[in-house]
Amino acid sequence: MASIHALKPTPTEPPAPRAGRVGKLAIRGLSKSFNGAVVYKDFNLELPLGSAISIFGPNGCGKSTLINMISGLTPMDAGEALYDGRTTRETRISYVFQNYREALFPWRRAIDNIEYPLKLMGVPRAERRRRVEEIVAEFDMKFDLAAYPYTLSGGQQQTISILRALVTDPEVLFLDEPFSALDYEMTLLMRAQLQKIYLKRRITTLLVSHDLEEAIELADKLVLLTRRPTRVAEIVEVDLPWPRDAEATTSEAFVALKRRCLETFWREVKAAPEPN
Numbered sequence: 001m002a003s004i005h006a007l008k009p010t011p012t013e014p015p016a017p018r019a020g021r022v023g024k025l026a027i028r029g030l031s032k033s034f035n036g037a038v039v040y041k042d043f044n045l046e047l048p049l050g051s052a053i054s055i056f057g058p059n060g061c062g063k064s065t066l067i068n069m070i071s072g073l074t075p076m077d078a079g080e081a082l083y084d085g086r087t088t089r090e091t092r093i094s095y096v097f098q099n100y101r102e103a104l105f106p107w108r109r110a111i112d113n114i115e116y117p118l119k120l121m122g123v124p125r126a127e128r129r130r131r132v133e134e135i136v137a138e139f140d141m142k143f144d145l146a147a148y149p150y151t152l153s154g155g156q157q158q159t160i161s162i163l164r165a166l167v168t169d170p171e172v173l174f175l176d177e178p179f180s181a182l183d184y185e186m187t188l189l190m191r192a193q194l195q196k197i198y199l200k201r202r203i204t205t206l207l208v209s210h211d212l213e214e215a216i217e218l219a220d221k222l223v224l225l226t227r228r229p230t231r232v233a234e235i236v237e238v239d240l241p242w243p244r245d246a247e248a249t250t251s252e253a254f255v256a257l258k259r260r261c262l263e264t265f266w267r268e269v270k271a272a273p274e275p276n
């Protein structure tokens with residue numbers, strides 16, 4: 001796993017959306033095998049941009065591989081992912097990894113970790129400082145940003161990773177199991193924080209989660225995947241009001257949605273694998 005969020009030298013100004021196109025992420029004809037084992041074969045998926053999307057499916061079905069390919073971290077064997085008609089390279093993308101300990105630079109202070117991607121992009125110092133201050137103010141950080149990551153809690157460190165991902169003003173934010181290394185209390189706080197970010201920026205968010213409740217809580221749309229070779233089992237509309245607080249996540253509507261997703265999940269997990 002790479003040690004820093006995916007920052008590509010993308011242009012500061014993204015190309016304007018092409019005329020006549022609806023804002024969609026279109027994944028077409030995607031194929032991927034590892035050592036002859038097929039994970040994806042002619043996989044297609046369309047999702048609206050500007051939405052919060054969760055990806056959920058059986059262990060090893062290829063959730064991480066999917067977001068790694070469409071974010072440009074892992075090459076596809078075949079296929080393409082287009083963001084409103086633009087390639088991954090033409091789109092500002094950020095990525096938050098599960099393992100924040102490896103993703104942050106231990107020798108840089110929290111604030112310098114946040115600033116780092118801007119440095120890589122060649123943003124002048126004064127502008128870098130302005131953008132870091134802006135994002136820190138926006139999220140009302142309650143801890144010392146001059147501290148080194150190892151002195152901060154797991155949740156604080158992952159918050160730094162998320163701010164570092166956001167400081168480049170990405171159009172699409174990928175998160176691969178971002179809270180799975182945190183304790184339950186911190187996970188709940190971080191879920192609330194991510195909702196705050198999403199509601200404020202309406203940034204296209206693609207989240208991989210092992211936790212069905214989390215996947216539903218943080219999504220407008222939930223993509224349920226099958227076992228390998230992986231297909232879309234169902235795209236579930238999560239038509240619940242935001243923000244999703246404790247009351248919302250214990251509501252009848254939420255529980256009914258979870259039951260429906262579980263039914264699909266078990267059906268797909270139990271289904272016999274298709275021949276490669």
Ligand SMILES: Nc1ncnc2c1ncn2[C@@H]1O[C@H](COP(=O)(O)OP(=O)(O)OP(=O)(O)O)[C@@H](O)[C@H]1O
Nearest residue numbers: 034035039057058059060061062063064065066210
């Ligand atoms: N670099 C690689 N080399 C070989 N096999 C790989 C590689 N990356 C992934 N795989 C295999 O591809 C399949 C899908 O892996 P992936 O990590 O994408 O699944 P996942 O659904 O995210 O898994 P999990 O539920 O365990 O997090 C697995 O069988 C995995 O072993």
